Amino acid sequence: MPELPEVETARLCLERWARGRQVRGVLVRERRVVAKGGPPLAKLVGARFVGFDRRGKHLLIGLHAKGKPLGLWSHLGMSGKWLRRKTGEEPPRFSRVQIDLSGGVTLHYADLRLFGRLRLVPGAAFEKLPAVAALGPDPLHEGVDPDRLGERLQRSRKAVKPQLLDQRLAAGVGNIQASEALFRAGIDPRRPGRSLARAELARLARGIRASIDYSLADLRKQIGATGGRDVQYVEEPAGPNPFRVYDRANEPCPRCRRGTITRLIQDARSTFFCPRCQK
DNA sequence: ACCCGTGTTCGCTG
DNA sequence: TCAGCGAACACGGG
Numbered sequence: 001m002p003e004l005p006e007v008e009t010a011r012l013c014l015e016r017w018a019r020g021r022q023v024r025g026v027l028v029r030e031r032r033v034v035a036k037g038g039p040p041l042a043k044l045v046g047a048r049f050v051g052f053d054r055r056g057k058h059l060l061i062g063l064h065a066k067g068k069p070l071g072l073w074s075h076l077g078m079s080g081k082w083l084r085r086k087t088g089e090e091p092p093r094f095s096r097v098q099i100d101l102s103g104g105v106t107l108h109y110a111d112l113r114l115f116g117r118l119r120l121v122p123g124a125a126f127e128k129l130p131a132v133a134a135l136g137p138d139p140l141h142e143g144v145d146p147d148r149l150g151e152r153l154q155r156s157r158k159a160v161k162p163q164l165l166d167q168r169l170a171a172g173v174g175n176i177q178a179s180e181a182l183f184r185a186g187i188d189p190r191r192p193g194r195s196l197a198r199a200e201l202a203r204l205a206r207g208i209r210a211s212i213d214y215s216l217a218d219l220r221k222q223i224g225a226t227g228g229r230d231v232q233y234v235e236e237p238a239g240p241n242p243f244r245v246y247d248r249a250n251e252p253c254p255r256c257r258r259g260t261i262t263r264l265i266q267d268a269r270s271t272f273f274c275p276r277c278q279k
Numbered sequence: 280a281c282c283c284g285t286g287t288t289c290g291c292t293g
Numbered sequence: 294t295c296a297g298c299g300a301a302c303a304c305g306g307g
Contacts, residue, residue: 003285032302057286078286078303113303115286131287156296165286176285246285267298270284 002076002116004139004172005215007057009223010082014061014107015052017084021101022048023063030096033080033111035073035119043120044072044099051124056135056171060126071124073132077115083108135171140216144170144208146201153193153201160196160204161189162267170208176246179272180211183245183255188278189271190264211244218242245272253277 002010023044028034034041044063047070051062059074074080083092087106091098097109097118109118119129126132136152137144152169153160163169164178173181182189184207187200196204222239241247244254249263249272259276 006285075287076285078284079305112305113284113286115302117287158297167287174285 002057002078002080003174003177003215004057004212005177005219007054007059007076007172008140008216009219010076011052011054011059012220013084013223014049014059014082017105018049018101018107019052020048020050021103021105022046023099023101025100027098027100028096029091029098030111030114032114033096033109033116033118035117038119039122041097041118041120043070049101055126055132055138055141056167057174058126058132058135058171060124060132062124069124071121071126073117073119073121073126073129074109075117075131077111077113077117079113080109080111080116083110131167134168136166136168138171139173139209139212144205146198146205149205150196150198150201153196157192157194159190159266160187160193161271162269163193164208165267165269172212173208175269176243177208177211177215179246179270180215180243181207183207183273183278184210186278188275189266189273215242245274248272 023046026041026044028041047063047065050064053060057075061072061074063070063072085106085108087100087104092108092110094110094112095108096111099107101107149169153163156163161178161182164173165175181204185203187204245261248261251261253259253261253274253276256274256277259274261272262275264271
């Protein structure tokens, strides 16, 4: 379930599970998750995990291999997850790549739909990857600047919601966070992005940050429930829908209580909004 | 059987 | 250079 908050959660988990550990073995069960053109994942053997970064939905993991930097890039696509098991345990469903570490820890990259990818990056030169180089500001790092957002929105005639999925605007905003941010900002998702006034851009920038912070706190609660080193990645995030409008078609609006959350399709993706309080 | 989906890339047009 | 669009990738769940 990967938008920025889920990827940040995966980053935190990987850091707790792998920091300082050395790779003992790699097993690729499904070749398609290894991005074409990169070095074979077997080159990870002997390397030690040292850094765990994220930009937008991209995981940028740093290792030391014989004293030289080596990067592991990971994008979760639609259904990718990082999971931890004890070495020798049964692999989880849809485990596509298994990385055995020192200390009896094994990482699994599991991915049902196979849209996610892993790639080794020599020298940890992640900025050489075109998809990473093109990313806009990360809401949790640089933050979203209303002026910059407005400048970017001016370049297209598209509606604001589909535009928010463009990773050059704000890296990490996906289909859920786009609907949630526009709801918080009180902006109709069908409005042309270039029609937003200054005050609306400011509200949108705050809305993006607020919806991401909220989702991240919700996920942190789930993984942190057991605390400390016993933290487990939640594989089946049960529980009620944590969102204000996403996947709530036909429910009353949680803000105005009088509008009805409406679903519409924009650029072949679902959008949810309240027609009464999003103008 | 059929439709849906929390994402991105590629090829092509204008 | 770049916006825009459709197709492609892939497969379980409703």
